[in-house]
Amino acid sequence: MYDNLWLIPFFPLLGFLINGLLGRKIKNEKVVGAIATLAVFASFVVSCMCFVRLLGDEVKTHENIIGSWISLGSLQVDWGFLLDPLSALMILNVTGLSTLIHLYSIGYMHGEDGYPRFFAYMNLFTFAMLMLVLGNNALVMFVGWEGVGLCSYLLIGYYYEKKSASDAGKKAFVVNRVGDFGFLLGLFLLFWSFGQNGVWTINFTEIAANAGALENGGIIVTLITLCFFLGATGKSAQIPLYTWLPDAMEGPTPVSALIHAATMVTAGVYMIARMNGLFAMSPDTMMVIAIVGAATAIFAATIGFAQNDIKRVLAYSTVSQLGFMFLAMGIGAFTAGIFHLLTHAFFKACLFLGSGSVIHGLHHAYHHAHLNHDPQDMRNMGGMRKKMPITFITFFLSTLAICGLPFFSAFFSKDEILWWAFASTRGHWLLWLVGTIAAGMTAFYMFRLVFMTFFGAQKTDPRAKDHIPESPFVMTFPLMVLAALATFGGLIGIPHVIGDLVGHIPNYLQQFLAPVFEHTQTFHGIEAHGAASAEFGTIGVSVGVGLVGIGLAWLFYCKYPEIPARFCARFTRLHRAVFNKWYVDELYDALIVNPTKRLGTGLWQIFDVCIVDGIVNGVARCIRGTGGLLRHTQTGFTHSYAMSMVVGVVVIIAICVFQ
Amino acid sequence: MEILQQLFFYVVALVAVISGLLVVTCRNPVNSAISLVMTFFCLAMFYVTLHAPFMAAIQIMVYAGAIMVLIVFVIMLLNLGSAVAVRYRHAVTGAVVASGLMLFQVLIMLKKGSVSVVRGPIDAAHVEAVGHTELIGQSLFTDFLLPFEIASILLLVAIVGAVVLAKREV
Amino acid sequence: MIVSVYHYMVLSAILFSLGTIGVLTRRNAIVVFMCIELMLNAVNLTFIALSSYLGNMDGQIFVFFIMTVAAAEAAVGLALMITFYRNRESIDVEDFSLLKL
Numbered sequence: 001m002y003d004n005l006w007l008i009p010f011f012p013l014l015g016f017l018i019n020g021l022l023g024r025k026i027k028n029e030k031v032v033g034a035i036a037t038l039a040v041f042a043s044f045v046v047s048c049m050c051f052v053r054l055l056g057d058e059v060k061t062h063e064n065i066i067g068s069w070i071s072l073g074s075l076q077v078d079w080g081f082l083l084d085p086l087s088a089l090m091i092l093n094v095t096g097l098s099t100l101i102h103l104y105s106i107g108y109m110h111g112e113d114g115y116p117r118f119f120a121y122m123n124l125f126t127f128a129m130l131m132l133v134l135g136n137n138a139l140v141m142f143v144g145w146e147g148v149g150l151c152s153y154l155l156i157g158y159y160y161e162k163k164s165a166s167d168a169g170k171k172a173f174v175v176n177r178v179g180d181f182g183f184l185l186g187l188f189l190l191f192w193s194f195g196q197n198g199v200w201t202i203n204f205t206e207i208a209a210n211a212g213a214l215e216n217g218g219i220i221v222t223l224i225t226l227c228f229f230l231g232a233t234g235k236s237a238q239i240p241l242y243t244w245l246p247d248a249m250e251g252p253t254p255v256s257a258l259i260h261a262a263t264m265v266t267a268g269v270y271m272i273a274r275m276n277g278l279f280a281m282s283p284d285t286m287m288v289i290a291i292v293g294a295a296t297a298i299f300a301a302t303i304g305f306a307q308n309d310i311k312r313v314l315a316y317s318t319v320s321q322l323g324f325m326f327l328a329m330g331i332g333a334f335t336a337g338i339f340h341l342l343t344h345a346f347f348k349a350c351l352f353l354g355s356g357s358v359i360h361g362l363h364h365a366y367h368h369a370h371l372n373h374d375p376q377d378m379r380n381m382g383g384m385r386k387k388m389p390i391t392f393i394t395f396f397l398s399t400l401a402i403c404g405l406p407f408f409s410a411f412f413s414k415d416e417i418l419w420w421a422f423a424s425t426r427g428h429w430l431l432w433l434v435g436t437i438a439a440g441m442t443a444f445y446m447f448r449l450v451f452m453t454f455f456g457a458q459k460t461d462p463r464a465k466d467h468i469p470e471s472p473f474v475m476t477f478p479l480m481v482l483a484a485l486a487t488f489g490g491l492i493g494i495p496h497v498i499g500d501l502v503g504h505i506p507n508y509l510q511q512f513l514a515p516v517f518e519h520t521q522t523f524h525g526i527e528a529h530g531a532a533s534a535e536f537g538t539i540g541v542s543v544g545v546g547l548v549g550i551g552l553a554w555l556f557y558c559k560y561p562e563i564p565a566r567f568c569a570r571f572t573r574l575h576r577a578v579f580n581k582w583y584v585d586e587l588y589d590a591l592i593v594n595p596t597k598r599l600g601t602g603l604w605q606i607f608d609v610c611i612v613d614g615i616v617n618g619v620a621r622c623i624r625g626t627g628g629l630l631r632h633t634q635t636g637f638t639h640s641y642a643m644s645m646v647v648g649v650v651v652i653i654a655i656c657v658f659q
Numbered sequence: 660m661e662i663l664q665q666l667f668f669y670v671v672a673l674v675a676v677i678s679g680l681l682v683v684t685c686r687n688p689v690n691s692a693i694s695l696v697m698t699f700f701c702l703a704m705f706y707v708t709l710h711a712p713f714m715a716a717i718q719i720m721v722y723a724g725a726i727m728v729l730i731v732f733v734i735m736l737l738n739l740g741s742a743v744a745v746r747y748r749h750a751v752t753g754a755v756v757a758s759g760l761m762l763f764q765v766l767i768m769l770k771k772g773s774v775s776v777v778r779g780p781i782d783a784a785h786v787e788a789v790g791h792t793e794l795i796g797q798s799l800f801t802d803f804l805l806p807f808e809i810a811s812i813l814l815l816v817a818i819v820g821a822v823v824l825a826k827r828e829v
Numbered sequence: 830m831i832v833s834v835y836h837y838m839v840l841s842a843i844l845f846s847l848g849t850i851g852v853l854t855r856r857n858a859i860v861v862f863m864c865i866e867l868m869l870n871a872v873n874l875t876f877i878a879l880s881s882y883l884g885n886m887d888g889q890i891f892v893f894f895i896m897t898v899a900a901a902e903a904a905v906g907l908a909l910m911i912t913f914y915r916n917r918e919s920i921d922v923e924d925f926s927l928l929k930l
Contacts (some may be wrong), residue, residue, distance in 0.1 A: 636926045639750065642852055646757045653764045657771070661831045668832045672840045679844050682867055683851035688860050695863050698844070702870055705837065709881040714889055718873075721896050726866065726903045733907045734859055737914050754853030762846040769838055779884035795893065798886045810897040817901030824908035827915075 005050065005064035005081040008043045008091055009130040012098075015039025015123040023116020033106035036119035040102050040126050044095035051088045060084055060515040061205065063136050070139070074200040075191075082136035082204060086338065086516045090133035090270055093342055097262045097349050098126045100478035104353055105254040107474035108360055118158060118252065125151035129263050133270060138187050138202040141271070145183060145235065148264045149176045155259060156251040168247035175244040179234015183271075186227030190278075193220045208277045216281050225278060225285040229292075232268025238326055239296045242319050243585055246303075249311040253356030256311060261318050261352050262345035269325045269341050276334050276517055280524045286426055290330025294421075294434040297323030299582075301441035305448070306578040309376045310355045313449050317402070318348055320438060324417055327435055331427040332526035333420035334517040335510050339493045340417055343409035346489045347398040350482035354395035357471040357479065358384055358453060361391075362460065369464040378449065383458035387468045390476045392454050394483035399450050401486040403443040403546045409490030414439060415539045416495055422538050423530040436542050443549030451557035497532045667708070675701035688734050692727060699723045710783045713791045837878035844871035858910055858920040862903075869899055 015036050019026075026032050054060065062083045070077040102122060109118055128147025135141035150173075157169030191202055197213040199206065214221045232238070237245035248260050259265070272279055272289070279285060300319035307313045321344045328337030361384075362375035373380055385392035401408035404415065418439070422432040458465055470476070493509035494502075521527060556563045568575040577583065674697065681694035699722045706715035786794065799807050844867060851864030873892045880888030914920050 638922050638925050639853060643753065643757065646754075646761065646849055646853065650757060650761050650764065653761065653768065657764050657768050665831050668836060672836075675840065676843055676847070679847040679867055682860075682863055683847055683855070688857055688863075691860050691863055695867060698867060699870065702874055705874060706877055708832075709837075709877050711877050711881060711889055714877055714892055717893070717896060721900060722866070722870070726900060729903055729907055730859060730863060733910065736911070737859075737920065739857065739859070739920070751854045754850050758846040758849040758853070761849065762842055765842040765845075766839065769835060769842070774834055774879070774882065777883065779886075781884040781886060785884075794886055795889060798890050799893070802887075803890050806894060810894055813901050814897060817904045821904040821908040824905065825911050 002050070002053070002062040002083060003064055004046065005062075005083055005134065006066045007046050008050070008081075008095070009127050009134060011039045011043040011046070012123045012126040012130065016120050016127060019116050019123060020120035023120055026116065029110065029115050030106075032116045032119055033102070033109075036123050037099065037102040037106065039123055040095060040098045043126070043130065044092075044099045047088075047091040047095045050083055051092055054083060054085065054088050055512075063205070065136070075202075077137060077139050077202065079140065080136035080203075081134040081140075083134070084516055085512050085514075086270075086273055087133050089338065089342065089513070091130060093345055094126065094129050094133060094263050097345055097482075098122075098129075098258060100481055101254050101258045101262075101349065101353070104257075104356070104475050104478040105252075107472045108254055108356055109252065112252075114158070118155075121151055121154050121158070122255075122258070125155065125259060125264070129267075132267055136204060138190070138204070138207075141274075142183065142187065145231075145267065145271075146180065148259070148267060149173065149180065149235070152176070152248070152259050152264055155255040156248045158251055158255065162250070165250040168244075168250040172244040172248050175241050176234045179231045179241055182227045182230025182234065184231075186224050186231065189220070189224045189227060193224065204274060207275065211277045211281060214281065217283060221278065222282040222284050225275075225282045226288065228271065228275065228279075229268075229285060229289055232271055232326075233292065234268075235271075236265050236268030236322050236326070237319050238268070238292055238322060239299060242296060242300065243588060245319055246312050246315040246581070249309070249315050253311065253352060253359060256315070257349045257352035257356065260315065261348040265318065265322055266325065266341045266345065269322070269329060269337055272326075272329045273334050273338055273516070276520045279329070280332065280520045280526065283426065286330050286332065288330070289326050290421075290426070290428075290431055293323045293326030293328070293330055294431050294438070295323070296320065297327060297438040298434050298441065299323075301438050301445065302578060303581050304445040305441070306575060308378050309374075310358065310378050310381070310449065310453060311352070311376055313378075313445060314348070314351055314355060317351075317442065317446065318344075320442060321348065321402070323438070324414060324435065327421060327431060328417040331420050331424045331431065332521060332524070333417055333424060333528070334520070335493070335513050336413060336416035336420055338513060339509055340410070340413035343401070343413045343486070343489050346409060346482055347401040347486035350394055350398040350479060350486050351402070353475070353479055353482065354391050354398065355453075357388060357391040357475055360471055360475070361388060361468045362464070364469060365460070365464040365467040368467040369461065371461055371464055373461060373464075378452040380460055381453045382456045382460070383454070384468070385454040388470045390470060391479060394476075394479040395454070396450060397483045398486045399446050401490075402446055403550060404439055404542060405546060406543060407490070409486050409488070411543070412490035412493050412495065415542055416493070418542055419495070419530075419535050419538050420528045423528040423534065425526055425529075427528070432538065436538075436545055439542050440545035440549040443546040444553050447550045447553035448557050451553060455558055456561070495535070497535045500532075664708075668705075671701050671704050688739055689731065692731050692734065696723050696727050699727070710786045711791060713795050834878050834882040838875055841871045841875045841878070844868075844874070856921050856923055858913075858922050858925070859907075861922060862906055862910075866899065866903075869895060 015038075018035055018039075019032055023032055026035075054062075063080055064083070065078045065080040067079045068076065069079050102119070105118065105122065109115055112118065125148060128144045128151055130144070132141055132144025132148060135144060153169045153173040153176075156172050157166045159165045160169075187202065190207070191200070193214060194201060194207070194210060197210070199210045199213065201207065201210070230241075234241045245260055245265065249256055251260075279289075297320045300316045300323065304313050304316035304320065307316065321340070325337045325340050325344070328334070328340060358381065359375045362373075362381070366373050366375060397408075401410050404410045418432055418435050421427045421435050422429060460468070493507055494505050496507060499505040499507060556567075580586075678694040678697035678701070682691045682698065685691040685694060699718060703715040703718040703723075706712070706718060781794065848864045848866075848868030848871060851867065852861050855861050855864065873895055876888040876892045876895075880886065910920050913925075917924055
């Protein structure tokens, strides 16, 4: 089985090739969708088999090398895949969600132009993402890293006729390039610093084995990890590079669910977890990661308060939840971070797909009534729970999960992170406080979303509101599966305190991931220690904060719907700042984008026009002038040519004679 | 006998040079053509004295016969009179100077240089015995067969070209 | 042999130079053409003289080919002149000036 790891990325690649090359020839939408979905499903099956095999195996790390890529002196880079508990979880996550979302897309994308193109890109994305998580060395990972960036760009700009969509695609690409630059620098630095110690390698297992050669906590390892973290902030939308993710919502909703919620944006978290040994060596970097994560968590949550576009709220929620994951990485709670990654993938994918279902229904209704309203604006929704019962139930369960209500999935994962933030040797009570407040804010804006969308009076245009259908089964089925996962998925990682209470239920996830993280944690003495009562205390506080958030949302948007308007009128400035996302985009424009543009314009006008064009035109003018002079020797008279021949003969004979 | 040979050479050479001069200087192209024929005849005589009777024969037939008839025919056809046929004076001077210089140089070269003395197997007696035409024929159909065939193709192309060019309507 | 190969070569050089002068001075294209024939014949004389002197047939074969080419040239060249005359009412070389600036 382990020798067939390459099959996992191979199937989506195959699907991409079929749909990408022949998709236009296949006139039938169903065939195109089926090919794409089956390709991903095939790799899901293989992933499951690998996972089951790995569960029962003593040896937890397996490499499958299918060929040599670069062979330079002592550096050997292979097309190799690595299966260990971490990547096994990730491939399950990626292929599983990808299958569900492909299935959903069959219904959602029905009738769109470029249907095969969409599925080809989605398959390509799945392929690239699997390369990213399965690569056994940093270079293969980088191939996947760039590949997912490319697919993200292509899919955000899927409706490329729309200027905002193509702009958003470009923004995502460019911002990601900044992060990729950091990733590359980190890679070079890592390679070089290992080479200084005689180990030329970028293979992950060898990196982990030889990490001791670097100075613990030294400047080099801090620099390397900071560079890698810059890459992670780009890909995973953290401060300062988060601005592209909300704009990325211009893409079709399944894309937002798959790429911008469940898989690609977690690549940064995965990368840090993959190199946990290296990151743990630099407490400074860890601290930076934790602070950035916590700051992003609370900052993005504030923006989520005032957005009216349903997908944008979810986008800021994603940024905020990713902040939680980075917080976990920064305090050494690798298991909790990966746990939250998984549960977040479940509930956020479900939320996005649910919002997609609502948008799909409204779009259908507006189209039916020949109206040109924005189907994503929550102010035009309300009361949808009666129209779309299945969507509502699944969405509601996922919202409960994201709010961390007891025994839903995020309850376990988020509280684990908060507990570690409070009690870890690398944690701090301030980080815990920020995280807890962010969790409360999450509950508030998520329930604001739910109340505005599904409860209250129906604010949809009366001409359209009777034509809102529940989505077809291909769309609701993935919703149900994901809602079930969002509800019960947390049970794989029940914390010890609760497990002991109920009767010695072990933390399965921790046991499973132990081979990857335990060595690092024991070596660097990273652990969360504290009394069980303290842990219960933090759990209680965060649940309480969540309930307060829900209650406030209920007060504001159900009981007294006039409060928000009064609030806005009272704090106009504050509201406007939040509504405009704290003017961060404008700030970046002023500080970075416009000066760069001006620099480019300057270089164009001075360097390009004067120097490059000057040289080129000068050479041409020079030749033209010479030609103009020489042209006069060409009289056009036969006699002068004959004469010059004779003169030439005279000269040649003279040379022969008088040599 | 040798005196006779010498005398013959000088007389014929003089005629050749004079008729060559006439070719260049005659105003009327017909006169030039007749002078050129004269030159060809003189050269044919030299070929005979140089033991190349076949070359002398085709010199008469091809040059004096075919080519010159063609030229005269074209002159007649176009009805060319003896219009101003010489270029400007300084052009003439330049041409004469350049050609004279060339002649002078060639003469110096001939004076300084010498002909190699490696002699081939064919001398006057051999030509006498075998026959000049047969010698040429042997050479043409053995060593120079390919150029010979190519020359035939060249002539074919020339015929086609001439017909196409001279036709009124293509 | 009193009439040596040098005599023939000097004669050939004289004839060649005369031909050159003709080509450079005459304006009538047919006369120019005839001067070229004169130059070709001068060269032929050299070939045959040297061939006879050295006892080798190759020079005469060369002359044979030169004559072939001259015949072809005469055919095509004169056809060209007829065409040119038809278009320009002249065969003055000075009028062959379409390549002029």
